[in-house]
Amino acid sequence: MRKGKNKAEEDLDSLKIDYKKLHFSMRTVGLDALERDLLESQN
Secondary structure (H helix, E strand, O other): OOOOOOHHHHHHHHHHHHHHHHHHHHHHHHHHHHHHHHHHHHO
């Protein structure tokens, strides 16, 4: 019987969590700049 997660699974989970946090903060910060760039490139 396996007790808990192995190290690789724990590392993967923490990476996923870090990525989600990073992606979310990048999205909130970068969205304004990205939208401006898109609007300028369309005109």
